[in-house]
Amino acid sequence: MKNRDVSRISIIVCLAVFFIFCSLLYFAGFQMISAQDKVGESIKPQTDAARIEEDDECGSGGTVRLPATKLIIEHNSTAADTGVHGLFDGADWTNLEILDPRGRSIFEFEPKRQFRTQSISGVFFESAEPPNSEVPISEIFRRFPAGQYPVRGCTPDGERITGSATFTHNIPAAPVITFPMDGNTVPVSGLTLMWNHVTTTLDGRPLNRTGYELILTKQVADDPNGFSKPVLSVHLPPGVNSCSVPNQFLQAGTQYEIEVLVLEVSGNQTITSLFFQTQ
Numbered sequence: 001m002k003n004r005d006v007s008r009i010s011i012i013v014c015l016a017v018f019f020i021f022c023s024l025l026y027f028a029g030f031q032m033i034s035a036q037d038k039v040g041e042s043i044k045p046q047t048d049a050a051r052i053e054e055d056d057e058c059g060s061g062g063t064v065r066l067p068a069t070k071l072i073i074e075h076n077s078t079a080a081d082t083g084v085h086g087l088f089d090g091a092d093w094t095n096l097e098i099l100d101p102r103g104r105s106i107f108e109f110e111p112k113r114q115f116r117t118q119s120i121s122g123v124f125f126e127s128a129e130p131p132n133s134e135v136p137i138s139e140i141f142r143r144f145p146a147g148q149y150p151v152r153g154c155t156p157d158g159e160r161i162t163g164s165a166t167f168t169h170n171i172p173a174a175p176v177i178t179f180p181m182d183g184n185t186v187p188v189s190g191l192t193l194m195w196n197h198v199t200t201t202l203d204g205r206p207l208n209r210t211g212y213e214l215i216l217t218k219q220v221a222d223d224p225n226g227f228s229k230p231v232l233s234v235h236l237p238p239g240v241n242s243c244s245v246p247n248q249f250l251q252a253g254t255q256y257e258i259e260v261l262v263l264e265v266s267g268n269q270t271i272t273s274l275f276f277q278t279q
Contacts, residue, residue: 059158064091066163068122071098071149072267073140075202076129077174078274082140083129086165089122093153093161096123101147109153119156137202141169168266171202172209175260175272182274188250194242195272198262202270212236213261213269214243218254254278 067090075082086107088096094116098107111120146169153161179194180186193214200207218230232249250256259273 058154058160061155061157061159064155064159064161066091066151066153066161069149069151069163069165070267071165071167072269073144073169073171074126074129074268075137075171075174075270077270077272079129080132081129082132082135082137082171084127084140084144085125087122087124088151088163088165089124091161092119092121092155094119094156096120096151096153096161098165099150099152101145101149103150106149137171166266168264168268170205170208170264170266171268172207172262172264172270173198173200173202174270175212175262177258177260177272177274180258180274180276183276185277185279188252188278189247191245191250192242193245193258193260195260197241198270201264207262208265209238209262210265211238211263212240213259213263215257215259215261216245216249217257217259218251219257219275220254250278252278 066088068087070085070087072085073082074085086098088098093109095108095110097105097109100106107125109120109123110116111118144167146167149165149167151161151163151165155161175198176196177194178196179192193216195212198207198209212235214232214234214236216232221229230249232245234243236243255275255277257273257275259271261269261271263269
């Protein structure tokens with residue numbers, strides 16, 4: 001009888017020890033999870049939509065709206081590549097940040113030292129333009145969803161900068177240059193460049209065309225230390241599909257590149273280009 005009582009007591013003690021051990025493991029694991037949650041909470045505002053509400057520490061000044069906020073797609077039909085361009089201009093700033101439609105920071109500009117003292121009034125940038133065979137346009141759309149891209153920053157006077165760029169996926173179809181043709185040799189006088197009107201987007205929807213841009217570039221630089229080769233650039237209304245080149249611009253025996261851009265109302269643009277030679 002006594003042996004049975006001892007066995008029962010031993011079993012009870014073992015169960016009690018096992019229960020205490022399991023309880024200690026449970027509470028230790030709970031404390032670790034709580035600590036991880038606190039760490040996650042401390043970094044969460046830096047990675048999600050809460051960044052929009054985050055204090056930008058500009059100072060006690062008012063609010064300035066950035067007047068020029070553009071984010072567009074440029075598609076090159078000749079090179080078969082696509083990229084994203086941005087222009088943010090119209091107010092002096094010491095830092096500027098762009099967020100995507102979900103509120104995540106995707107680009108920050110923060111000048112240092114002399115440029116911070118001087119401040120910046122505008123910035124234009126171009127993304128890389130990988131071949132569509134490597135990065136198809138559908139992937140560009142996935143990376144950059146259509147919608148509003150908020151902008152925020154600070155002025156040298158402590159004012160908060162706000163703004164928003166509208167980004168769409170409406171890419172114009174390619175313009176077709178009808179004269180001259182690629183590789184043609186043409187006279188230096190009386191040249192008229194011509195192309196067909198573009199009426200649809202790349203995916204066949206009706207195009208809200210706002211105009212064309214014509215760029216004619218001499219392929220030999222007159223000033224090697226200058227920023228660019230000699231260029232004739234013209235912005236044309238949406239109903240115009242030809243342009244006469246001033247005789248003074250062309251030189252004999254010289255190669256030129258023509259670029260015709262069709263412009264969509266959101267700012268997206270598609271380029272077709274070719275080269276010709278003068279007699």
